[in-house]
Amino acid sequence: MNQVIDNHGRPINYLRLAVTDRCNLRCFYCMPEEGIKYVPKPHLLTWEEMERVIRILVRMGVDKVRITGGEPFVRRGIMEFLEELSQIEGLQQINITTNGVLTAPLVPDLKRIGIKSVNLSLDSLDRQRFFDITRRDEFPNVWQTFEALQAYNISTKINTVVMSGKNTDDIIPMAELTRHSAVSVRFIEEMPFNGDGAHEYQEFWNYPRILDELKKAYPGIYKLPDPPASTSYNYQIPGHQGTIGIIAAFSRTFCGTCNRLRLTPQGQFRTCLYDDGVFNIRDLIRQGLNDETLQTYIYEALQNRAKDGFEAEARRKVGVVSESMSTIGG
Numbered sequence: 369m370n371q372v373i374d375n376h377g378r379p380i381n382y383l384r385l386a387v388t389d390r391c392n393l394r395c396f397y398c399m400p401e402e403g404i405k406y407v408p409k410p411h412l413l414t415w416e417e418m419e420r421v422i423r424i425l426v427r428m429g430v431d432k433v434r435i436t437g438g439e440p441f442v443r444r445g446i447m448e449f450l451e452e453l454s455q456i457e458g459l460q461q462i463n464i465t466t467n468g469v470l471t472a473p474l475v476p477d478l479k480r481i482g483i484k485s486v487n488l489s490l491d492s493l494d495r496q497r498f499f500d501i502t503r504r505d506e507f508p509n510v511w512q513t514f515e516a517l518q519a520y521n522i523s524t525k526i527n528t529v530v531m532s533g534k535n536t537d538d539i540i541p542m543a544e545l546t547r548h549s550a551v552s553v554r555f556i557e558e559m560p561f562n563g564d565g566a567h568e569y570q571e572f573w574n575y576p577r578i579l580d581e582l583k584k585a586y587p588g589i590y591k592l593p594d595p596p597a598s599t600s601y602n603y604q605i606p607g608h609q610g611t612i613g614i615i616a617a618f619s620r621t622f623c624g625t626c627n628r629l630r631l632t633p634q635g636q637f638r639t640c641l642y643d644d645g646v647f648n649i650r651d652l653i654r655q656g657l658n659d660e661t662l663q664t665y666i667y668e669a670l671q672n673r674a675k676d677g678f679e680a681e682a683r684r685k686v687g688v689v690s691e692s693m694s695t696i697g698g
Contacts, residue, residue, distance in 0.1 A: 370427075370428065370429060371428075371429035372428045372429050372666075372667060372670055373670075374639075374670045374671065374673045375670070375671045375672060375673055376673065376675055378624075378625065378626060378627060378673075379429070379627055380428075380429065380430065380627055380628075380629060380670060381429050381430050381431050381432060381627050382430065382432045382433075382434070382597070382627045382628045382629070383422065383425055383430050383432070383433045383434070383628070383629050383630070383631060384433075384434045384436055384628055384629070384630045384631070385418060385422070385433055385434065385435055385436065385630075385631050386436050386437055386438060386630070386631065386632050386633050387413075387418065387435060387436075387437060387438075387440050387443050387446065387449070387633060388412070388437045388438040388439070388440060388442060388443040388633050389406055389407050389437065389438045389632075389633050389634075390406055390437070390438045390439065390442050390443070391437060391438045391439040391442065391467070392439055392442055392467070392469050392470070392504070392506075393439070393467050393469065393502040393503070393504050393506065394502060394503040394504060395491070395501055395502050395503075396501060396503070397501075397529060397531060397558055397559075407633055407634050411634050411650075412633050412634060413631075413633060413634065413635050413649075413650050415445055415448070415449045415452070417635070417650060417653050418449070418631075419449070419452055419453065419456075420653065420659070421631065421649055421653075421662070422453065422456065422459070423456060423659075424659050424662055424663050424666070425629070425666070426456060426457075426458045426459050427458075427663070428663060428666065428667070430459075430629070431458060431459060431460040431461065432459075432460060432461040432463070433453065433459060433461070433462055433463070434463045434464065434465060434487075435450070435462065435463070435464045435465070436464070436465040437465075437633075438633070439466060439467050439469065439470070440464060440465070440466060441466060441469075441470040441471055441474065442470065447474065447477060447481075450462065450478075450481050450483070451481055454481050454482050461484045461485070462481075462482065462483055462484065463483065463484055463485040463486065463487070464478070464483055464485075464486050464487070465486075465487040465489065465527070466486060466487070466488060466489070466513070467488075467489045467490075467502075467506075467510065468488050468489070468490065468509065468510035468511075468512075468513035468514065469504075469506045469509050469510060469513075470509070471486075471513040471516075472509065472512040472513040472515075472516045475513070475516040475517060475519075475520050475522065476520065478520075478522065479520045479521075479522060483522065484522075484523060485522065485523040485524070485525065486517055486522055486523070486524055486525075487524075487525045487526075487527050488510070488513060488514060488517065488524060488525070488526050488527065489526075489527045490510055490514070490526050490527070490528060491528050491529055491531070491534075491535050491538070492507075492528075492535045492538045493538055493541050493542065493545075494537075494538065494541075495507045495508075497534070497535055497537075497538065498510075500534070501531075501534055501535065514526075518549060518551075524549075524551045524552070525551065525552040525553075525554055525613070526542065526545065526551060526552070526553045526554065527554050527556055528542050528553065528554065528555050528556065529556045529557075529558050530555050530556065530557065530558065530573040530578055531558050531573070532571040532572070532573055533571075536573065536581070539555065539578065539581050539582065540581075540582075540585045542555070543582060543585070543586070543605065543612060545610065546605060546608040546609060546610030546611060546612060547605075547607070547608045547609065547610075548609060549609060549610055550609045550610050551610040552600075552602075552610060552611045552612070552613055553610065553611075553612055553613070554600050554612075554613035554614070554615055555578045555612070555613070555614050555615070556614075556615040556617050557572075557573065557574055557575065557578075557615065557616055557617045557618040557619060558572070558573070558618065559617050559618050572618075574616065574618070574619055575601065575614050575615075575616040575619060578614050579601075579603075579614060582603070582605075582612065586605045586606075588605070588606045589603050589604070589605050589606075589612070590603065590604055590606070591603055592604050592611060596625065596627075597625045597626065597627040597628075598625075599615050599617070600613030600614060600615045601613065601614050601615075601616070617641075623640075623675070623676035623677055624676070626640070629670075631649070632645070634648070634650060635648045635649045635650025635651065635653075636648055636649075637649050637665075637666070637669060639669055639670060639673045639674065639680075640673070640674050640676075640677055640680035641677065641680075642674075642677040642678075642680040642681040642684075643674060643680040643681070643683060643684060644684045644685055646669040646672075647665055647669065649662065649665070649666075652665060
């Protein structure tokens with residue numbers, strides 16, 4: 369295995385793989401209420417194609433894969449796919465991001481397979497606000513998933529997008545989850561990936577403003593050391609078992625240590641969340657290219673990687689960001 373370094377000296381060891389663009393929620397900041405135009409099944413990477421790409425990337429130094437979507441558990445065959453991934457030598461971590469609607473009954477099997485960590489997307493602890501944000505009354509199912517993850521001792525991060533006029537009243541209740549549970553609650557700046565290109569902020573809640581809100585309630589909150597390539601700035605509230613993270617996703621202040629690649633459900637290879645794709649690996653696979661040639665495409669893309677999200681956005685071929693996050697994988 370050779371560790372690949374990009375053209376800015378950043379080691380690349382992490383793939384975010386979106387296995388589907390479909391979702392069973394309709395979060396307003398992710399897609400329009402009527403949903404998005406889903407990719408026809410023949411255009412999606414097959415499970416076998418995805419496994420092949422991961423095996424190539426592992427040989428290039430990737431040792432961590434996050435399975436995301438859309439909502440990964442709406443795609444049939446996901447559990448069998450996770451079983452296959454767990455057998456890949458050199459792949460040290462398989463993590464999952466889920467909205468939790470379908471996940472609770474699967475938690476025992478996730479534990480057995482060896483899933484190291486689950487990111488649970490949850491923007492409110494209030495059932496009505498949850499419905500207003502997601503347009504679906506699924507909070508009880510999501511909460512069951514949270515409880516199951518805790519019962520099976522699977523490391524859990526709660527991802528909360530902070531949105532003016534929608535859920536800022538949830539910041540402190542969310543932080544309170546860390547009092548008695550060893551979870552990480554991560555507050556995320558809202559991003560423009562909502563599927564229609566329209567993105568207006570009443571008031572933008574950025575990293576400093578979120579932190580100020582937390583300091584008002586918890587004057588003793590203190591900074592923790594951030595792990596290498598962390599996207600979150602991490603904090604601890606005295607006496608709490610869990611931790612707090614703030615992700616400056618829109619401000620893009622963590623790009624200098626980014627170790628991530630992204631692969632969309634239709635095979636679009638991205639070296640940054642904000643670019644619009646470097647090449648389509650699905651098409652290359654279906655042209656019959658061998659692993660060595662695919663590896664060359666990947667390597668060359670990494671040697672032309674944008675310095676940060678602003679440069680990646682400026683390079684876009686199709687103009688302003690307008691995709692749904694459901695099609696990208698976050």
